[in-house]
Structure formats: C-alpha cells, structure tokens
Amino acid sequence: DAGVIQSPRHEVTEMGQEVTLRCKPISGHDYLFWYRQTMMRGLELLIYFNNNVPIDDSGMPEDRFSAKMPNASFSTLKIQPSEPRDSAVYFCASSLAGGLPVKQYFGPGTRLTVT
Amino acid sequence: QKEVEQNSGPLSVPEGAIASLNCTYSDRGSQSFFWYRQYSGKSPELIMSIYSNGDKEDGRFTAQLNKASQYVSLLIRDSQPSDSATYLCAVVMNRDDKIIFGKGTRLHILP
Numbered sequence: 216d217a218g219v220i221q222s223p224r225h226e227v228t229e230m231g232q233e234v235t236l237r238c239k240p241i242s243g244h245d246y247l248f249w250y251r252q253t254m255m256r257g258l259e260l261l262i263y264f265n266n267n268v269p270i271d272d273s274g275m276p277e278d279r280f281s282a283k284m285p286n287a288s289f290s291t292l293k294i295q296p297s298e299p300r301d302s303a304v305y306f307c308a309s310s311l312a313g314g315l316p317v318k319q320y321f322g323p324g325t326r327l328t329v330t
Numbered sequence: 331q332k333e334v335e336q337n338s339g340p341l342s343v344p345e346g347a348i349a350s351l352n353c354t355y356s357d358r359g360s361q362s363f364f365w366y367r368q369y370s371g372k373s374p375e376l377i378m379s380i381y382s383n384g385d386k387e388d389g390r391f392t393a394q395l396n397k398a399s400q401y402v403s404l405l406i407r408d409s410q411p412s413d414s415a416t417y418l419c420a421v422v423m424n425r426d427d428k429i430i431f432g433k434g435t436r437l438h439i440l441p
Contacts, residue, residue: 257433258374258418271428306373321373 219322221307227328233295236325239288240309248319249282249292250306258306264290297329333357334421336432344440349406351417351435356400359424363395363402366418368434374418378404409439 220239228234240247248263262272267284275282279298284290294301304326308319335354343349351365362381366374380386380393380402392405402421406413416434423430 258431260429273428318376318379321375324373 221322221325225326231296234297236292236305238290238307244309245312246310247290248308251303253303299329302329333430334432336435339436340438342438343409349409351404353402353419355421357423360421362422364420365404368416411439414439
C-alpha cells in the first residue's frame with residue numbers, strides 16, 4: 216500500500232488567498248484525521264471523519280477552516296482566507312475502525328507558508 | 331497546568347545508555363496513553379501504547395504508567411543514533427475523548 220498521500224507537499228501563498236490541502240487515506244481505513252503542527256502549539260487535532268462523516272470538528276480554529284470528505288478515498292482541508300498565523304505543517308492520518316486510540320498512519324504532511 | 335507536558339529538551343544520551351523520557355497529564359481520569367516518534371521533517375509514528383498501570387515492554391522500548399501520579403514515561407534501552415528524534419506523548423482525555431499531544435522531547439543519542 217502507498218500509505219496516506221497528501222498534496223501538495225509544500226504550499227506558499229499570500230495572505231487572503233484560498234488554500235486547499237488534499238488527502239488520500241489508506242484504502243479500507245474508516246477514520247480520517249486532520250492535524251496541524253507548529254512549534255508554539257505542537258500537534259493539534261483539527262477534525263476527524265468516520266465513514267466520510269465529520270464526527271468532531273471542535274479543533275477547527277475558526278470559520279475560515281473547513282474540511283470535507285466526499286468519498287472514502289479523498290478529503291480536503293480548505294482555508295479561506297488564509298492568514299500568516301495559519302503557517303504550519305498539516306498532517307492527514309487514517310486508521311481502521313476503532314476511533315482515536317487505534318493506531319493512526321500519518322501522511323508526509325503539507326508545509327504551508329502564508330506570507 | 332497544561333494538559334500534557336513534556337520537557338522540550340534536547341536530551342543528550344550516550345550511545346548504548348538508557349534514555350528516559352517523561353510526560354505528565356492533567357486529566358486524572360484518562361485511560362489511554364501513547365508515545366510517537368517523529369524524525370526531523372517527517373510525520374509522527376506510533377511506537378507504544380499503554381492503558382494500565384505498570385510497565386509495558388516492546389523490544390528496546392518500555393512504557394511506564396502511574397495513574398495516581400498522572401505520569402507516563404518511555405525508556406529506550408541500548409540507545410542507538412537512529413533513536414535521535416522528537417518523542418511525542420499523547421493522552422486521550424477522559425472528559426471528552428479528545429487526544430492531546432505534548433509538544434515533544436528532542437532526544438539526541440551521542441555516538
């Protein structure tokens with residue numbers, strides 16, 4: 216299996232622009248997670264899906280952030296409009312049934328820089 | 331008190347020695363605890379999970395949990411240069427089942 220795939224790997228954009236991050240989970244995994252990692256705040260869970268349905272989005276920082284999972288093999292995280300403080304590494308992870316305590320497989324991450 | 335606290339390091343340990351990484355958490359009712367390893371520029375990788383008080387061993391790694399003291403640790407025996415990484419402690423909070431990560435401890439194994 217190719218593992219969790221994320222694109223792009225790097226994104227540089229200007230403040231105010233829309234940013235879309237993409238994730239393809241491991242085939243057969245029921246759960247998909249979006250995380251953000253910064254030096255200041257560490258690794259934070261933003262939202263997670265079970266069978267394509269958002270279960271908990273309380274970690275989404277504000278209305279500028281939205282996430283979708285239209286099917287079992289694809290998810291997006293969108294930031295509109297982007298701000299410099301959104302600069303971070305965004306990870307997508309997936310896992311088999313069982314929820315948060317089950318082993319999660321992380322993608323390589325997308326490094327976002329907002330200038 | 332922060333929800334999950336770790337010393338940021340760096341922690342320098344000679345090759346072959348035991349590396350000891352510590353983590354404290356605030357939610358006394360928490361039941362699930364994890365250690366992730368993250369190499370520089372890479373994604374986190376789960377290496378240990380522990381749910382009961384006491385020790386859990388897996389190869390050179392031992393996780394230790396003391397719920398009364400709200401303390402979880404990771405021991406790495408016979409440390410190797412390849413163990414040099416940041417180690418993240420993660421706790422599932424009892425109050426809302428959310429997983430909270432510590433900011434990690436940077437470990438450097440000296441050849």
